[in-house]
Amino acid sequence: MVDYKEILRLTSMGYSLRQTAASVGHSHHTVKNVLELAAKHGVEWPIDEDVTNAELEKLFYPERRTAGSHYAEPDYDYIHRELSKKGVTLTLLWNEYCERAYANG
The missing domain is CATH 1.10.10 (Arc Repressor Mutant, subunit A)
Incomplete structure (x- = not known):
């Protein structure tokens, strides 16, 4: 700045x-x-x-x-909880985020 x-x-x-x-x-x-x-x-x-x-x-x-951001803010608490589960990857969570974002416009 x-x-x-x-x-x-x-x-x-x-x-x-x-x-x-x-x-x-x-x-x-x-x-x-x-x-x-x-x-x-x-x-x-x-x-x-x-x-x-x-x-x-x-x-x-x-x-x-x-001008504000037109992107949906990720739910970081949800991501953290999900990543602690077996078989969950960041790529999988990213794909879920993209699907929700596209569905919500």
Whole structure:
């Protein structure tokens, strides 16, 4: 995950895009994009300590959070119980999962 707070902090200290990118381990294009989004949304350093990077990501990229997974979540407790039985394999459970998923659309 991008450390938005660190990017804003380093930039406020006068670091260049490339220096900031090297410090946070992302490309300078990512840093530039974050700074543009921060300016667009009026976010400046210093930020309240209670603001998290996840909250900043929701603010900067709301479309990333709206899309949910359209796959059915496996029942891991069921899988664990079934794998303890003799003759049950993960492949067999996978096939059962696929059949249920196709039946439920």
